[in-house]
Amino acid sequence: MQQPKEINIQALYKLSVLIHQGGLCFYIYDHNAACVEQIERSFKQVLNPIELLDEIKRLYKEEPLLLQEFASFSLVYHHDLFTIVPEALFQEDKAPDYLKYNTRLLNTDVISVDEPVTTLGARCVYIAYANINNYFHDRYGAFEYNHYASRLLDALHAQSSGASEEVFIDIKDSYCYLTLFKEGKLVLHNIYPQEAPEDILYYTMFATAHNGFDPEIMETIIIQPVKNQAMYDLIFTYVRNLSHVTESGTLIKNILCA
Numbered sequence: 093m094q095q096p097k098e099i100n101i102q103a104l105y106k107l108s109v110l111i112h113q114g115g116l117c118f119y120i121y122d123h124n125a126a127c128v129e130q131i132e133r134s135f136k137q138v139l140n141p142i143e144l145l146d147e148i149k150r151l152y153k154e155e156p157l158l159l160q161e162f163a164s165f166s167l168v169y170h171h172d173l174f175t176i177v178p179e180a181l182f183q184e185d186k187a188p189d190y191l192k193y194n195t196r197l198l199n200t201d202v203i204s205v206d207e208p209v210t211t212l213g214a215r216c217v218y219i220a221y222a223n224i225n226n227y228f229h230d231r232y233g234a235f236e237y238n239h240y241a242s243r244l245l246d247a248l249h250a251q252s253s254g255a256s257e258e259v260f261i262d263i264k265d266s267y268c269y270l271t272l273f274k275e276g277k278l279v280l281h282n283i284y285p286q287e288a289p290e291d292i293l294y295y296t297m298f299a300t301a302h303n304g305f306d307p308e309i310m311e312t313i314i315i316q317p318v319k320n321q322a323m324y325d326l327i328f329t330y331v332r333n334l335s336h337v338t339e340s341g342t343l344i345k346n347i348l349c350a
Contacts, residue, residue, distance in 0.1 A: 100161040112170035121349040170240035174218035216242035257310035289323035
């Protein structure tokens with residue numbers, strides 16, 4: 093089958109698109125996975141799929157860089173309409189059931205499932221937007237799409253030290269991902285809304301206590317572009333083994349430009 097004109101495997105660059113709760117990010121990167129151009133659009137409110145598609149179309153009209161041929165295209169969804177299911181319990185025909193307690197499902201929703209995450213035995217079940225998938229399919233042909241949660245989990249597992257208790261807090265503008273490992277095995281991976289350091293502290297302490305973690309020994313890593321000293325001090329009041337890395341932007345680029 094002939095590929096659409098926008099895909100040319102001999103092209104210099106690849107394109108990866110991140111659709112997140114507050115906007116859009118287009119990453120143009122080379123064959124060495126180095127990002128050469130980043131195009132972003134932020135929204136003042138969460139948009140529905142129809143509004144998101146309108147913004148995507150507008151971006152293609154306004155950004156000449158997006159009109160070039162690309163060697164490949166990929167799409168990453170970055171919203172809270174997902175859940176992590178143990179591989180041992182996962183059944184393909186039950187996929188909608190795993191989401192019904194997380195969100196209100198519509199008949200038009202496309203339930204997608206990412207491949208198992210490395211050796212963790214976990215599947216990410218989430219909602220993909222049919223209208224957006226169709227738009228990019230018409231533009232680029234068949235392409236790969238995933239949820240940010242599964243790619244993040246893959247990246248964090250690669251960084252895991254295999255400690256007896258390990259906590260990753262990946263902080264974004266209005267939410268955070270909380271990931272717990274015990275001796276390298278996944279215990280929890282979820283997203284939580286946050287507006288203040290106290291929100292992050294609450295979810296961290298509740299989730300770790302519920303899963304039997306000891307705040308005196310658990311290795312806790314905060315991932316954030318700029319260190320929030322007040323938040324760090326607040327969490328350190330309750331968690332002894334705490335560190336901070338300013339690799340949030342690098343982490344996203346590594347996830348998208350792989």
